[in-house]
Amino acid sequence: MKKLEAVIQPFKLEEVKEALKGIGVDGMTVTEVRGHGRQKGHTEVYRGQEYKVDLLAKIKIEVVIPTERLEEVLDTLTKAARTGKIGDGKIFVYDVVDAIRIRNGDRGASAI
């Protein structure tokens, strides 16, 4: 099993969700996060006081999938999340040791 952690532009969330659903990836965890890569931040001004905001709002999607589906899911996710501009985000792939469905104790790939 693999876990994908994709940090994407917030406005791409719906598209990515739909695309993943389209290929049968139903389970996911989504969090609002802040961070930055190479993208520069922006400046906010409050009553003349300037604040440089370099941690930008992003969305993090976590999905766990069977290893054999990795390339397909990566491909779908990348396409859906891409605008071609800086700030599109990144995907990190991890090995998953095990998974447990809390309701009935299912283990491994059948639990995801």
Add this chain to the structure above:
Amino acid sequence: MKKTAFAIPLALGSAAGLFAQTATPPSPTAALEASVKAAQSAGDNAWMLTSCALVLMMTGPGLALFYGGLVRKKNVLATMMQSFTLMALSTVIWAIVGYSLSFGEGSPFIGDLRYLMLAGVGADPMPDYAATIPHQTWMMFQLMFAIITPALITGAFAERMKFNAMVLFMTLWSLLVYFPMAHMVWGKGGLLNAFLGGSIPCFDFAGGTVVHITSGVSALVCAIYMGKRVGYGSEPMRPHSLVLSFIGACMLWVGWFGFNAGSALSAGSLASAAFVTTHFGAAAAALGWSLMEWLHSKATVLGAISGAVAGLVVITPASGFVTPGAALIMGFVGGIVCYFMVVKVKAMFGYDDSLDAFGVHGAGGTLGALLTGVFATRAVNSAIGEGKGGLIDGNGGQILNQAIGVAIAWGLAIVGTLVILKICDIVCGGVRVSTQEEIEGLDLSQHGEEGYSLEG
């Protein structure tokens, strides 16, 4: 329709009056006059009680939301608590001694103790102040001003003052700064009272000197005395929720109708005049501030609402004395001047007036008080004597009277606040929280609560 209904009983009244001369008393005329008077009194009282409630709403939740949104998340409750505490604290002080010191007829500088524990403040009107409403209503209306004025100061020392020191500070500040100033300007025989025998007639319809200069200047003194917040200038100190501030500012705008139009102390045309100028001043100032921002970069929400509040401050002393046109000018100029005070002057001198209590209330109040001397006119307010209006009535000397009022308010605020801070410093072992408490946030360190918690 209304006019006819009103005219008939009057006509009947006069006919009855003629008849009454030959009949036995009690005369129906007197009864009718009494009922007309009672109707006017009821109308005035209805508006004044509404105004009382509106002005209280300015402090809570208006100012509490406005200020609460401007601080960081960890201080939101403590900031709101400061306003709320004053709703309770000022009220109790007012009942015991505050009303009497403000409105008892004493010396030109402070009232006497005739109304101690509100003795004699009942249903009968106090004709010198407000002839058609119960003395109690007038007392309550003035109380609401005594609540919001110290609450305005809390913006200057936001995010760093000890709660106990704040309570002591506000108690002493009410006694030493607010009550004397309210008495001088509005109390019978007060030094600056333009309508009740003051030797220097200073026009202040709803509190430019009494409310905004005293609070704004005291705020500046507090900000300088207490020093900057930990991390000021190096760490981001963004407002944590402009949504809260926006709601608060809109409530202030609405509440201000009670503040200014209520200061007519009746429900008649003077209240309408003040209502109009209040609204026009706020609108023009919101545009003025926004325009300045727009010329530099973007027109912000915080700028627009700050401008509106600045305009309300500027028009306050003038609201029942000037024309709607003058209100537009005063508001627009006020929006621009306060923008410069908050954005440029504060940065130039580097004091940490955290929520700009001085830049908006001190500067706006001063400007408004002076411009009242320019635009006040007998055409709007017939209580102004012939030739005793402002510059546009041909009485340039009124600007000097206004300036004296301004100078006294500034002086009293500076000296009073410095003395009080010193006392608080000694009694409370410092007025500031420890650095650790400040970093942790006042919500937790002063009150043991959090405004927003993760778990439901």
